[in-house]
Amino acid sequence: MGKLKDDLPKITKKVLDGEDKITKGLALSLLSEVMVNHNNDDFYPAVRKVLDDDIEKSISAGLINSEDLEEN
């Protein structure tokens, strides 16, 4: 059973393949946060922080801006 602790089920890649890079990155961050906190009751604050940070980093890096939103 230990195998699952590290690996995401195969279906994840298949479903997220259709998403843009930013959404895919957010999804993987969210999933890994869920898996790491598997045994904790409520870890939403940690999840929110990770997602906020990811988006802010992408904005800072110039990967996204509001003009791009329509295209995405």
Next chain:
Amino acid sequence: MEFKQITITNFLSYFGENKIDFSPFTTIVIGQNNTGKSKLFDAINFVLYGRIYDTQKESWITDDTEIANLILNKHEVNEALEKNKTTTESSVSIWIDDLGMADTQVTITRSFIFKISNGKYVFSSKNLTLTETDKFAVNSYPYLGSDANERMKMYFSDSIKDFFLFQGEAASKIMKLQKNGNFRMAVREVARLEVFEKARDYAEKYEDTISRSIQIKAGKNKKVKNEQEKLQSEIENLIEQEKKYQKNKDEAETKLAEYQEVLDKNNDELSKLKEFEDYFKQKKALEENKKNIQRQIKEIGDEKFAIIEDSVFYKVREKIASFKTFYEKLEAKGEVPPSISANEIRKALKVCQCTICGTDLSEGTSARNFVEARLPKCDTDKLGNYLRALNYTIGDVEDEIRNIPSNLNNLLERKRKSDTRKQNLINDEKRLAEQLANTNLDESASVEKMKHIAEVKQTVSRYESLCKNAERDFNSASGSINVIENQIFQARKQLGNLVADDDEVDEEDKIKLHYASKLNAAMKRLFETANTTAYEQVEQKANEYYKEMTHENAALVGDIKIDLETSEIYTVDEDGVRIMDINQGNRISIQLAVIAGILTVAQEQFGVQYPFVTDAPVSHLGGDNKTSTIQTMINAFEQSIIIIKDDTSTKNKSNDEIRKLINESSDIEKAYELSLSKAENINDQFTVIKQIKG
């Protein structure tokens, strides 16, 4: 994962230390009622999951005190008291290989310690130890208490325990597809659905949080704020409504599960009683057949009598013919008395002329001489009338007799047919009598049993109706929820547009909301896809196993369908139509295929194949069904430990189909027979294990 050996000590019916070695492939354990079969199954459940099965309540006991009250072997209690032991213990130890960790074997021991108090042994403490051993270096790493528990959780899945430790009697329960039912929980774990579900919920929450935070900022614009409040309130109302319908849906589902459980239980009982009902139908038919035979035998007897009667007449034909010849000769000679009376003749002779034809009868004429010669000397009128009447009768009898040969042929043909029919009926009677003798059913209180069958049928009918109603409520609530979810989606979309149009909201907020919304949609899709794929995977694997069984057994047809809408597992024909007429044997095969499917998907996910251990649900199956079901288990699972009731108490053991299977099958490498030790006091009896193969 391979179970190598179990050691059971002073546990339930097992006294002292008892070891059973398991084959890497198939091990069969047989035993008659109350010899320790289910106790062996309990021992495996006890050591791995700390539970034993309560057959009365049809549920698992997990409470330590309740378990402690039951498990200490009675014989051990007596011996320990005699030897003045201050403590004693019940324990089960299992040695397992190949748990997915290379070269590591694991030994798990769970024991309950009892201390003497006021002349009784009272539960004092429990121990769990898990020892990992390096197969080559022979180094041991023992884990105790909570550490051992953590390791146990790592090795043994909680959700699929009821599938690889398959309690036959509880089969229908674990096949329930209802929300939070065992089946859904198992699929949920093997497909890691809880990860996707949690991620989906947090993605939704994230979008809501961002949206709300933006709404607060955007609230400065009054018009937008009002519109937002209206939409927000609408969304909240819709959420409330959705909760209400969800509650209705959950209630309907719970009711459906409850009704279905009662229905399944009654259907199972009906299925068990069916044999009894068929037996009585068969018996009734036999009795009617017997009456029919007796009636026909009587008819055949009557026919024979008629034939004999007719034959007798047939035999007198020659005598009758001889009488007619005799009569005709007499008549030709003129010796048959005339029909004219003697007085009339005398009168004619007196007047010398025949009073009828006028012939001259004068003295000296030849006519007078002829008449005088034949004038009877006695009264022949009566004799003449008699002979004439007799002659007519004989004529009629002769006509009848002429028809006798053809009638006789018909009668003989009928007799032949009757004899054949009689023989066939006698054969039927013998066959049915043999069948009745073989069924070995207890006929006592048959009237009550038939009454019980009628009651169970009534219950089944009532619960079928209740299930339909609950299903209707469930579908109605589901439909309403779909409509409301769509309304919520639309309202949120409007709310999102309002925010996006508002100048008060900064760039970063818009970007966050945009991606939070996309993330939410992606995680919803991921969960839905993972959920559907998981069931499809199990269904696909189950069908692969089912096809193998179908190949071996022509009685198994169709494809297995795991239907989440109706929360049922069934088979469909090539046109996708549900197959309704499924007997108990086939139902077990479907369940086994689905279990094999789940265990295979679990293997793919966990990297570990679980052994299949079953207190087999085959006792009430007929000979062929029983052996083919056992064969199915052998084929479907890599390692299987099958515990079966021994039915040979009244039969010759060498003819027993299970023993024959054990002896002939190369897949079955080890087999054991359980019996009870001999003792005057029932409390002193304990399980004796005899290895009969391997």
